Amino acid sequence: MAKVAFVACLAGLIVPAHAEDASWDAVVSAAKKEGKVVVYNMTLGAPYFKDVLKSFESKYGISVESLDLRASELAERIRTEQAAGRFLGDVEMISSTMIEEQLQNGDYIQKLPQIPNTANLRAPFKAGEFSVPAFNQPMGILINTRMVKDDDIPKSWSDLNNPKWKGKILSDDMRPLGSGNAMFSILEKTMGSEFNEKLAEQKPVFSRDMRNDARRVARGEYPIYIPQIFAFTSDLKGLPVKVIIPKEGAPTAEMDLAVLKNAPHPNAARLFINHFLSVESQTIYANAWMLPVVGAAADHASPDAKAFVNAKLLGPAKLADRPAMMSLAKKLYP
Known part of the structure; x- marks a missing residue:
């Protein structure tokens, strides 16, 4: 029973x-x-x-x-x-x-x-x-294919620190909360502090309009934009732009x-x-x-x-790291 x-x-x-x-x-x-x-x-x-x-x-x-x-x-x-x-x-x-x-x-x-x-x-x-x-939401590097020669296409995040790109990189602002700071935080952990220090010396130009910034690169205002959300490029087909997934991988946000x-x-x-x-x-x-x-x-x-769906990923950024990373970004970009 x-x-x-x-x-x-x-x-x-x-x-x-x-x-x-x-x-x-x-x-x-x-x-x-x-x-x-x-x-x-x-x-x-x-x-x-x-x-x-x-x-x-x-x-x-x-x-x-x-x-x-x-x-x-x-x-x-x-x-x-x-x-x-x-x-x-x-x-x-x-x-x-x-x-x-x-x-x-x-x-x-x-x-x-x-x-x-x-x-x-x-x-x-x-x-x-x-x-x-x-x-x-993975992020890579956007280039203008008419302004960046094949031999100069960045294959690594470190390639952004080539002196030829000084003053020529458009970027989402890395200091406030957003994609720019997420990229900053993830690459600080992945590439080491020297990477962000050198990138700051490149004097990237900050903006906060990610969709329009991709179009600015397509128009030829800048040869490079970071971080480029993959999907924001899918509606720019036919324009002279290309998303690069660096060999280290793509920072990402879930x-x-x-x-x-x-x-x-x-x-x-x-x-x-x-x-x-x-x-x-x-x-x-x-x-x-x-x-x-x-x-x-x-x-x-x-x-x-297919290449984007199965891209190698870095990150995401960690909440516990956010205060220190925002503080560091403001120090490097006063």
């Missing part, structure tokens, strides 16, 4: 597949009744992100409201809204280090509910208690999805995250030269995207 009771107890812990499907069907139905999802993101107007939003709206009939800000602005927006009890956003898509910082400094996100497509994540990506990887605390459309938030982790959405990102977190999407990438 004891054995029968034990087996019956175990059976009670097993949720049949059809029950799980029914449960998710209820989430989809509730999301459609909510009719809207508000996504806070830092995609800087990326067309591939907009394509995912359109595919979500088309598939489920749920409208998406997108707030697109730089990382520091987005984090501050969430902090101030949550502190004021103004719960306006449903989902955030932000770097994993920012998620870590939010968990340390405030109660801004809730534990991640069941998201079926997390089962499709490829190693080393995995869902955490509060967030799930959305995609990986972007995560999380549900904000007291989300006004919680079911639509879950459905949106699940849709973002679908093979369809992840393939859109793979073909935009981002690194997808779903294995099947990497397999379906177009031929010209």
Whole structure:
């Protein structure tokens, strides 16, 4: 009798597949009744992100409201809204280090509910208690192919310190929070302190408009731009630019999805995250030269995207290193 009771107890812990499907069907139905999802993101107007939003709206009939800000602005927006009890956003898509910082400094996100497509994540990506990887954002070197001769194309990050490039490198500002400082931090660890010291002597010109900066290189204002997010180049096809992946690898930032605390459309938030982790959405990102977190999407990438999908990666930057790295960048670039 004891054995029968034990087996019956175990059976009670097993949720049949059809029950799980029914449960998710209820989430989809509730999301459609909510009719809207508000996504806070830092995609800087990326067309591939907009394509995912359109595919979500088309598939489920749920409208998406997108707030697109730089990382520091987005984090501050969430902090101030949550502190004021103004719960306006449903989902955030932000770097994993920012998620870590939010968990340390405030109660801004809730534990991640069941998201079926997390089962499709490829190693080393995995869902955490509060967030799930959305995609990986690698960064390389952008060159103007008319201004940089074949023999001068940088093959290593160290090649940026060739005297011929002094005053000719356009760069995202390395001092504040953002891609520039992430690159600075990762290369400080990878290449050693001498690398950043020499790069500072090259007098790079700082800017904070990453998409326009790539176009400035395409127009011939500068021969080189760093760090170039791979995907920001995918919409410059036909222009005289090329992304270089240095032999040491590409600094990277992992972007995560999380549900904000007291989300006004919680079911639509879950459905949106699940849709973002679908093979369809992840393939859109793979073909935009981002690194997808779903294995099947990497397999379906177009031929010209293959090199970027499987690029050697460095990083990401660590949250614990951020204060020291920002301080060092301000010292080298007063």
